[in-house]
Amino acid sequence: MKRRTFLKGLGASAVGLGAAATLGSPSKALAARGKEDIGECKSLKITVLSETSWFNNDQFKKDIVDNGGASTNQYAIPWDRENSGGYAALLEIEQLDGTVNKLLLDTGWNNEWMDYVYERHGIDKMLKSGEIDTMVLSHWHLDHFWGIESTLKHNDKITMYGPETMYEEDEKLLYGGKHEVAGCENNVPFKGKLIKTNPKEWYKLMPGLAVKEFDVPILLRVRGENVIYVNVKDKGIVTVTGCCHPGLLTLYSTARRNIKGGEKIYGCYGGLHISLFENWDPKFDDIIKGAERFEPVKMGCNHCTGWIWAENAAKAGLPIVKGTNTYKTYPKQSSVAKESNVFLTNGDTVTF
C-alpha cells in the first residue's frame, strides 16, 4: 500500500486541525507568504581556501568522546591544537553587468593555518584593500569561527552575518577574548557590523545572492546555520554551505518552496554533513536516492560530507565534481583524503 496516499487522506483531518490550534503556526502557513525574489547573477566561482578543519579524524573524534560526546560544549573541550585547521571559502559572484563581488565564507579555526591559507590565496590583501568587506559566518562551530583573528587582523571593521543563536562564549571571542580550556583566542576586537540572522528573513546581499538562517540544533551545543543561496541565470539555484547541518535536500526543498525560480536546482558547494566521521548509516543511502530526485547538475562537496558518502554518491551517478591534487602542495593534509578525488580540496575551484 502506498503510504503517501493514506497520509494525504488524513492530512486535513480534524485531529490535524485541532493540533494546529494547539501548536501554533504550521509551516504551511508561512509558505503562503509568497516566494522571495533574490534576483540573478551571471556566474559563481568558489575557491576552496581550506576545507581541512582538522587533519586527523580519529584524533578529533577522540577529543569529543573523551570529553562527553556529541552534545557537549565545544568550549569545554581541550582540543588538540596540532590537529586544528579550519574551513573557509572565497565566493566570486559575477553580476549580469560583468562586475565581480567577493565574499568570504567563514574564517577557519587555527590562526597559524588560516594565516598561511590567506596569504597563499591573497585573502589578506583583499581584506586590507576592502575588496572583501563582508563575511558570512555559516555557524559558530570552532572550525568555522575560532580563526576570527586571522580575518580581523586585516580588517576589523568587516561586515559580518552570523546566526543570532550565538552564545556568550562566542561573543567574548569575537570582541577580543580567550578561552583557556579550548585553547582559542582573538586579540583583535571586532569593530564592524554584526548582522544577527534569524530564520524568518531572507538577507539579500547582492543581486542573485541571499543568506538564509536555519535554526537547527547542531552537535557540540551549537545552534543555527546560515546558508548562501545563489541564483545563477539560466542555470538555477546553487546552495553554498559551511556544514549544511539543516540537510542538503532541506535546502533544495526550501529553495523550491520559497525562492522565485527555485524549482530549478543547479547544484551545491560545501560541507554536506553526511558521513563526516567516515561511517555509514541507511540514512546516507536515503540522501543519495533523495538527491537524485532533485536532478542537480553540479555537486561540489568536501569537509564534513565524508569521502565515503561522496564516493558512493558518485558511483550512484550523482554529478560529484572531482577535485585535483593541489591539496598535496599544502603543508598538511587530511588523513581521510583518497585518490578518488571526490572532494574539492584545498586550493581547488569550481564555477557554477
Added chain:
Amino acid sequence: MSDGRQFNYIYGVIAFLVMIVVNFALWRLFFAPTNGVFKLFTPMYGLSLAAFFMFSVMIVADIFEYRERENNIGKGLMLTAVSLVIFYAGYYGLFWNVLGKYGVTYFSPQAIVSAGGTGAEIWNARENASLAILYVITALIWVSIIWNTGLKSFPWQNDTKWVRGVSRFFGVATFSVFVYAIFFHPNVTALFVPKQIYAGVLPWWEDAAMTSSSFYHLGWMFAGLFVLMFIEDSMEGFPLDKFSSGEEKRWVSGIVSLVIAVAAGFVILYIIEAILNYYWYEPFMGGNYTDDPRFRHLHVAEISAFFMLALLIIKVYFNNIINLKSSALNYLVRFAGVFVLGMVIYFFYYSDTIGPKYMDRVPGVGSIDDTSLCWTIMSMAIIMVHDKFFNGLPLRRKDG
C-alpha cells in the same frame, strides 16, 4: 487504588515531587551532555543503557513477578540491586563481551574496532553497537508487554512463581528473536561498508517508510505499546479480559493483544504523522531534521513514550485521577488526563527555555544528536522502580 489499598493524594504529590528531584539528579549524574558527570547521552549509547535498565526492572517485576507490596525498604533495595546486576551483566557481560566477541560482532564496540574496516573506531562502534542493543531491547520490551497484557501467566498459571518466570522469560526471548531479525537486523547490517548482505536482507520496508532505517518500526511499536499500557494500567485490562475467563484460556486475549499492538500501532503512527505533515510538510527521502522520514518515525515513538510517561505518572502518583463506578467515564477522564499531561511533557521537553535547561540540551527538534527517548525511558524506569520495588513509598499504606 485499584488494588484496594488506601491512597493518599497528598503523599502522592510529595512522592511525585521527590521523583522529579531524583529524576533531575540521575539525569545530571549519568546523561547530561554538558554539565553532567558521566555524560553518557551520545545519544544511542545513553538510550540503550536506559532501555536496558528499564527492561531489567521489567524482568524482575513483571516476568518473574518479584514486587514489593509491604513497604519493606530493604527488599526494595534488594530488588533494585538485582535489576542493576541484570542490567550490568546483560549489557556489558552478555552483549559486549560474550555475544559481541564470540558470536555477533556488532553487539560489541571492541569487537567492531578489532574487526577493522570503514568507520570501525570507538565513536561509531559504540553508537552502532548501542543501536543494535537498543533494537534487541525494544523487541524484548514489545513482546514482553504484549505477553503480560494478553497472556499474563498463561499457560503456566498453576505452576510456581519461579517456573512461571523462567518459562515466560524464555517465551518472550524466543519471540523477540524473530521480531528483532525481521524488523531491526536489516538496519543494523546496513550500518557497515560494505553492507552485510549475506547476514541480513536489505531493508524491505523502504518504500513504505521512505527510509531504510528501522526507526519506522520503533514508531509503530512504541505507539502500540502505549495502547496496551493504557489498557492494562488505565482500563484495568478491558477489553482483553472479556476474551478469557480468569486465568484460563488466555491464549485468545494473547492473540488479541498482539493484534491490538500492531493495528493500533500503525493507526497511531499514521495519525501522528498526518499531524506532523500538516505542520512540517511531508517529509522526503534524505531530508534532515523535521524533513527526515526517519526522524518522523522516531518522533512517533518519542511522542508515544511521552504519553506512556504521563500514563505512569497519573497511575502511580495520582491514582488514575478518578475511580467511579462508571468504567466508561473513568477511561474517558483518564485518557484526557494522559493526553493533556503527555502534551505538557512534550512542550516541556521541546520548549526553548525550561526544558533545555533541565535536560542540558540545545533547543530544537529533530537533531540526530538528540532523542527524547533517553530521558523519557529513564523517567519511566525510575517510576517503575518506585512503584514496583518500593510500593510507591510513602504514598501507599501497607493496610488498605
